[in-house]
Amino acid sequence: MKNSISVFDCSVIDLGKISFDEGNLTVVENNSSFPFNVKRVFYLYDIAGGESRGAHSHKECHQFLIAASGSFEVSLDDGKFKRQVFLNRPDIGLHIPPGIWASEINFSSGAICLVLASHTYNEEDYVRNYDDFLSLNKLQIVDYTESILEKSWNWLNDPEIKHLTSTPDFSKEDQQKWFSGLENNTKYWVKGIQYNNKTIGVAGLKKIDTDNKTAEYFGYIGEKEYWGKGLSSDLFTLIFTIAKNQFDLKSLYLNVIPENIRAIKAYEKAGFTISENTDSNVMMSINL
Numbered sequence: 001m002k003n004s005i006s007v008f009d010c011s012v013i014d015l016g017k018i019s020f021d022e023g024n025l026t027v028v029e030n031n032s033s034f035p036f037n038v039k040r041v042f043y044l045y046d047i048a049g050g051e052s053r054g055a056h057s058h059k060e061c062h063q064f065l066i067a068a069s070g071s072f073e074v075s076l077d078d079g080k081f082k083r084q085v086f087l088n089r090p091d092i093g094l095h096i097p098p099g100i101w102a103s104e105i106n107f108s109s110g111a112i113c114l115v116l117a118s119h120t121y122n123e124e125d126y127v128r129n130y131d132d133f134l135s136l137n138k139l140q141i142v143d144y145t146e147s148i149l150e151k152s153w154n155w156l157n158d159p160e161i162k163h164l165t166s167t168p169d170f171s172k173e174d175q176q177k178w179f180s181g182l183e184n185n186t187k188y189w190v191k192g193i194q195y196n197n198k199t200i201g202v203a204g205l206k207k208i209d210t211d212n213k214t215a216e217y218f219g220y221i222g223e224k225e226y227w228g229k230g231l232s233s234d235l236f237t238l239i240f241t242i243a244k245n246q247f248d249l250k251s252l253y254l255n256v257i258p259e260n261i262r263a264i265k266a267y268e269k270a271g272f273t274i275s276e277n278t279d280s281n282v283m284m285s286i287n288l
């Protein structure tokens, strides 16, 4: 499974230094060249040589670690890949985005670990149990609720998403009517997509044809920051499993506009092939 964030997204950044006869100065400022705006600073010190700290992940908070004095190693884990980064210079730091399991290990005696964080302290942002962390980095299919209905109003009215998904104009009333009809509509199945416990989109099957064992797939990731991160692979693994096991389907098809290259690539990656191609529509299908 490819997570949206991997250990390879943790970058070592050279902050630069200004040298004087008396010594050196390194500056961190909230600006475009630093990966996030700093809201909190804390530092770890008086840690016995060889000791470890950390071992947790954050849901939203970015952190930037600097060995202000001495050295330590940072052990990074994204649930699939692990990586260790050695820090021993006050002018170099490590950016750890949220969603990474990190711990600081092998402190040299007298080391100071300076941490710049994007958020103020919030215990709810911490994931302290490794098994919880592993289950967090998963894409899940969840029930389509009123709250997803509300989100999808915003997503589908975003001009870019509206265009990519060929969504016609619709009113709040139309949407509510559609939502109320879901329970009794056996030809239609719609779910929310969650990643890291955050609702990021919608996926489903329509025109479910139990005689011919086929249906039309539809779906979109509404939170744009999750586009192009490889989540479609996990999404289709789940959709295909449900289509086969819950609906006993043998094939799926879908429609996409020709300029939606990312979507077409994602569908091809999942195994769909083009069955019809016109100026305004590409139809793709897959045998499950």
Ligand SMILES: CC(C)(COP(=O)(O)OP(=O)(O)OC[C@H]1O[C@@H](n2cnc3c(N)ncnc32)[C@H](O)[C@@H]1OP(=O)(O)O)[C@@H](O)C(=O)NCCC(=O)NCCS
Pocket: 161, 164, 165, 201, 219, 220, 221, 222, 226, 227, 228, 229, 230, 231, 232, 233, 255, 256, 257, 260, 261, 262, 263, 265, 266, 269
């Ligand atoms: C279409 C969608 C489901 C694809 O899911 P995704 O998780 O973003 O897709 P992936 O990250 O798996 O990327 C799919 C492929 O497109 C490529 N890609 C990513 N961004 C791209 C871009 N801006 N332009 C072209 N190709 C792009 C990727 O490289 C990847 O191919 P690869 O794995 O061979 O490298 C999702 O982007 C989405 O919902 N977009 C908005 C709405 C939409 O288009 N819905 C579909 C309507 S039919």
